[in-house]
Amino acid sequence: MPKEATGTLLSCRAGIRVVDATLRDGGLVNDFRFSDDFVRALFAADAAAGVDYMELGYKADKDMFDPASFGAWKFCREADIERVLGGNDTGMKLACMADVGRCNFRRDICEKGNSLIDMYRIATYINAIPAAVEMIEYCAAKGYETTVNVMAISKEKEKEIDQALDMLGKSPAKAIYIVDSYGALYPEEMRVLAAKYLEAGDKYGKEIGIHAHNNQDLAFANTIECVAAGVNYLDATVNGMGRGAGNCALELLLGFLKNPKYKLLSILKFLEAGHMQALRDAGAVWGYGLPYLLTGVFNRHPSSAIRYIKEKREDIVCFMNELLDQE
Amino acid sequence: MPKEATGTLLSCRAGIRVVDATLRDGGLVNDFRFSDDFVRALFAADAAAGVDYMELGYKADKDMFDPASFGAWKFCREADIERVLGGNDTGMKLACMADVGRCNFRRDICEKGNSLIDMYRIATYINAIPAAVEMIEYCAAKGYETTVNVMAISKEKEKEIDQALDMLGKSPAKAIYIVDSYGALYPEEMRVLAAKYLEAGDKYGKEIGIHAHNNQDLAFANTIECVAAGVNYLDATVNGMGRGAGNCALELLLGFLKNPKYKLLSILKFLEAGHMQALRDAGAVWGYGLPYLLTGVFNRHPSSAIRYIKEKREDIVCFMNELLDQE
Numbered sequence: 001m002p003k004e005a006t007g008t009l010l011s012c013r014a015g016i017r018v019v020d021a022t023l024r025d026g027g028l029v030n031d032f033r034f035s036d037d038f039v040r041a042l043f044a045a046d047a048a049a050g051v052d053y054m055e056l057g058y059k060a061d062k063d064m065f066d067p068a069s070f071g072a073w074k075f076c077r078e079a080d081i082e083r084v085l086g087g088n089d090t091g092m093k094l095a096c097m098a099d100v101g102r103c104n105f106r107r108d109i110c111e112k113g114n115s116l117i118d119m120y121r122i123a124t125y126i127n128a129i130p131a132a133v134e135m136i137e138y139c140a141a142k143g144y145e146t147t148v149n150v151m152a153i154s155k156e157k158e159k160e161i162d163q164a165l166d167m168l169g170k171s172p173a174k175a176i177y178i179v180d181s182y183g184a185l186y187p188e189e190m191r192v193l194a195a196k197y198l199e200a201g202d203k204y205g206k207e208i209g210i211h212a213h214n215n216q217d218l219a220f221a222n223t224i225e226c227v228a229a230g231v232n233y234l235d236a237t238v239n240g241m242g243r244g245a246g247n248c249a250l251e252l253l254l255g256f257l258k259n260p261k262y263k264l265l266s267i268l269k270f271l272e273a274g275h276m277q278a279l280r281d282a283g284a285v286w287g288y289g290l291p292y293l294l295t296g297v298f299n300r301h302p303s304s305a306i307r308y309i310k311e312k313r314e315d316i317v318c319f320m321n322e323l324l325d326q327e
Numbered sequence: 328m329p330k331e332a333t334g335t336l337l338s339c340r341a342g343i344r345v346v347d348a349t350l351r352d353g354g355l356v357n358d359f360r361f362s363d364d365f366v367r368a369l370f371a372a373d374a375a376a377g378v379d380y381m382e383l384g385y386k387a388d389k390d391m392f393d394p395a396s397f398g399a400w401k402f403c404r405e406a407d408i409e410r411v412l413g414g415n416d417t418g419m420k421l422a423c424m425a426d427v428g429r430c431n432f433r434r435d436i437c438e439k440g441n442s443l444i445d446m447y448r449i450a451t452y453i454n455a456i457p458a459a460v461e462m463i464e465y466c467a468a469k470g471y472e473t474t475v476n477v478m479a480i481s482k483e484k485e486k487e488i489d490q491a492l493d494m495l496g497k498s499p500a501k502a503i504y505i506v507d508s509y510g511a512l513y514p515e516e517m518r519v520l521a522a523k524y525l526e527a528g529d530k531y532g533k534e535i536g537i538h539a540h541n542n543q544d545l546a547f548a549n550t551i552e553c554v555a556a557g558v559n560y561l562d563a564t565v566n567g568m569g570r571g572a573g574n575c576a577l578e579l580l581l582g583f584l585k586n587p588k589y590k591l592l593s594i595l596k597f598l599e600a601g602h603m604q605a606l607r608d609a610g611a612v613w614g615y616g617l618p619y620l621l622t623g624v625f626n627r628h629p630s631s632a633i634r635y636i637k638e639k640r641e642d643i644v645c646f647m648n649e650l651l652d653q654e
Contacts, residue, residue, distance in 0.1 A: 186551060187514060187548055187551065188551075188555045216547070216579060216582065216583075217547050217548075217576070217579060218547065218548055220545065220548075221514055221544075221547075221548030222548075224513060224514065224515075225515075228514075228515045249544070251617065251620060252543060252544060252620060255543065255620055255621075255623075256513065256543075256624075264624075265644065265647065268617070268643050268644050269644055290595070290598065293578060293579060293582055294582075297583075297591075314599065316595050316598065316599050317592065317595050317596055320595060
């Protein structure tokens, strides 16, 4: 595939794809309890904003997760998508995430011809790449676009990342994602990683994506750093809604992108209508804060910080000591 | 001056200087009404954190600003500094900002020997460089260190910035600051500007500084982008307190810097003690938000966004239209 020039701040790059992951990463905050109205409003807003893919949620295995404990978007059943969206006559595609080891894909993922979903995003840790490849191949054979998200790479050794890229390069995945699960990476590290991923992308004809977390208030910065490097698949969520410190905010990203197909106005309207505030009022909590800064600096899973926030603790010095104790 | 290598993420650079501008830029939020206890606690926290300079506020002209309408730190009278701090037996230096055209420096800035202030930071717009040079020379002759902050450069033409750098290069200022007053610059633009300023710095033997604003949630990212480029003077404020969307958060910056002289713990303790929350409880409002995103994207002074927040407006689409009307 001939590479498009990365462009300047005044130009735009046709290869950019914006993925709104609000329902999926944001669903981790509220157990996927989005009202049908919310989902419809977001779908309309995303389509009008020029978003390329809207991720609806996870394809989780109901044998592992009790459907009574979660909203519909944990499972993304075709019947629910059909019921809420009716269909999809927009130019925007629909995506769904499937976690390695938490998705009964042979049972739950049907032929593309019977589905409103266009793309499956396979999420994997680096030690489960063969299982991820199996899922990618399965989904591709069923007729779906696929991407693969290798999580928590800030913990991984360079040699292992290289090996993972080689294995995934040979898979049918369309794009391979850099995923900073711990919000631990700085922009200058992102540049190095992006160069590595893009080199593999060039070799194997894959696009590269970025999924950033905001633990050190760098999700947007890291995302546009990747854009400058040539990364084309960009995850974002409205108001940055996502686990813990959240993600790159879609409104910031659309304010940055220069392609006139992207309309920040549509997301501003969605925000002005109060949809996100309603989620916060209902108890959903996310966004940058001190405990996330610390788990980010120490390159840790944010779970302890999420617990700190949930327990309304205010002893941040003690929390730092707890993190140091675990070194 | 031989240039120090810019270092890596594992190394540190002895030339780095952290400037805590909480009282000064934060003072713009609460009219400089900081309690004596707050100032003492911040002074102790900064000194213990290894902060290199604590900026106390402005040296404003009382003929232009009514002292009854502001707290003491708008004016930084020697008597107030003496009364509150007693003295300064820490290794940390004290700084004060003087605005071109708003400071009666010949009357109000005394000999260094009679002052607890170590450094004057001269703030200027690009069209007032000769007046800035006059103040820099005056302060240097009185025995102070000086820096110069050229504000709002995102609006300026490259040729004019070049000319300003030449004029300031010949002044006695120790450091020349990149100031993104509108929070309009992206990291990739910061890199270009930093290279330009550093080139002038090499030529004239000046350090370069960065003062970032958070309108697009990029203050920290832009600051560390500059660090990577070789910029050594770094402004930050606790919790990012500063006009409008605020500044680079000191806690984020100290989490990033690798020199063991910097102690994030000290700032965490200051935060845990509730000093910043008390300011918010007393009505001080700052930090990233949608209206700042828009003034940042449109490269505007944040005043309209500050007014929007103050008036508790929620019609962000209308606000965007107002900004477009002013193009």
